[in-house]
Amino acid sequence: MADSERLPVHVGIIMDGNGRWAKQRLRPRSYGHDAGMKRVMKLATHARERGIKYLTLYTLSTENLNRPQEELEGIYNLFRRYFGEYASKLAKDNIKVRIIGDISVLPPDVQEKMLQACSHKADNPDLTLIFAINYSSRAEIVRAANMAVERGGKVTEESFSRLLYTGDLPDPDLIIRTGREVRLSNFLLWQAAYAELYFTDILFPDFNNAAFDKALKDFSLRDRRYGKI
Numbered sequence: 001m002a003d004s005e006r007l008p009v010h011v012g013i014i015m016d017g018n019g020r021w022a023k024q025r026l027r028p029r030s031y032g033h034d035a036g037m038k039r040v041m042k043l044a045t046h047a048r049e050r051g052i053k054y055l056t057l058y059t060l061s062t063e064n065l066n067r068p069q070e071e072l073e074g075i076y077n078l079f080r081r082y083f084g085e086y087a088s089k090l091a092k093d094n095i096k097v098r099i100i101g102d103i104s105v106l107p108p109d110v111q112e113k114m115l116q117a118c119s120h121k122a123d124n125p126d127l128t129l130i131f132a133i134n135y136s137s138r139a140e141i142v143r144a145a146n147m148a149v150e151r152g153g154k155v156t157e158e159s160f161s162r163l164l165y166t167g168d169l170p171d172p173d174l175i176i177r178t179g180r181e182v183r184l185s186n187f188l189l190w191q192a193a194y195a196e197l198y199f200t201d202i203l204f205p206d207f208n209n210a211a212f213d214k215a216l217k218d219f220s221l222r223d224r225r226y227g228k229i
Contacts, residue, residue, distance in 0.1 A: 017203030
């Protein structure tokens with residue numbers, strides 16, 4: 001286990017591999033997405049118990065919206081179910097749900113479920129669970145740049161950061177990607193400037209609590225110098 005003093009405050013996860021996991025089992029991709037959402041709920045509880053304060057999950061990228069409509073409908077049905085059924089349980093566990101990205105393009109009832117999930121009160125949450133949905137980091141940066149132009153005046157790194165979806169959150173200390181790929185795929189590009197990156201071959205539905213702890217242990221052993229000697 002990682003030393004508690006060296007735990008990351010904010011962890012981001014690129015949850016890759018649901019479809020391949022289902023294919024290995026000769027099941028439809030929707031089966032993998034469902035398994036992935038089940039893993040999310042267990043992982044959130046475990047992260048809270050480990051003392052992680054913020055967990056950001058790359059749930060649906062803007063590019064993912066180009067997938068076949070049948071697959072998207074399956075994902076939307078998962079959102080309806082999980083944001084409806086699990087939001088109150090997460091709140092009881094003192095986990096606050098939050099969403100970043102442009103959800104306005106999603107079906108209206110899905111948007112409503114998500115907003116309801118975010119409305120559950122947790123004044124001092126043990127964990128803030130952030131879902132990046134219809135999220136594109138480049139689009140987020142362009143959105144922030146346009147907001148800065150509209151406001152006028154000189155822009156600093158600090159003032160620009162506050163215009164991002166995550167403006168009131170600490171930058172991620174650790175970003176994990178499951179599923180063998182070794183890239184960020186348009187996820188938290190600005191915020192990840194000094195994040196430690198961790199890649200694993202494990203497909204996300206199999207990324208269990210022990211695998212998460214292994215990533216935390218790896219993080220605890222790294223020397224974060226931020227350009228210093």
